[in-house]
Structures are given as C-alpha cells and as structure tokens.
Amino acid sequence: MKVSKYQPRKKYWQQLLTYYELGLHSNFNLTYQALDTLAIVNPRLNQLFTYSLADVNQEALKELAKNMGY
Numbered sequence: 481m482k483v484s485k486y487q488p489r490k491k492y493w494q495q496l497l498t499y500y501e502l503g504l505h506s507n508f509n510l511t512y513q514a515l516d517t518l519a520i521v522n523p524r525l526n527q528l529f530t531y532s533l534a535d536v537n538q539e540a541l542k543e544l545a546k547n548m549g550y
Contacts, residue, residue: 481519488520488529496520497536497544505550 482496496518503512520529 481521483521483523485522485524487522492520493518493531496531497541498548500533501541501545501548501550505545 482492484492500512500515500518503509506512516533518531518533521527522529
C-alpha cells in the first residue's frame, strides 16, 4: 500500500511492483505470495485505488526481477 495526496501515476504502481518483487525474495516471501492486490490510498480525496496482481504482465515482472539481479 502507498499513501499519496496525488492521483495515482504510473511511477507509483511501478514502485509498488518493485517493492512487491523485493518482498517475494525476502524472508517474508510467503506473506508476499499471499497478496492479490496492490493499493494506493489518497486520504485527501478519501479514495482507494487498487490494482490486481493477476493483471500484472508476468513477463514484465520477470524482467523487473532480472534487472534487480534475481
């Protein structure tokens, strides 16, 4: 989850995906494997924006992991 006062931008989702990928390779990988949704909370607008991990391009996620050295 990310909290921002701005509308979601592509870079915000990319940042969350990067943290998600790091989590998959951490000691808490079982917790990250159980996730099915990423979220951005905008408290000023009282809005929640979600992105299903099922919609993530798996090839792009593999490329991200490769670029991170995994």
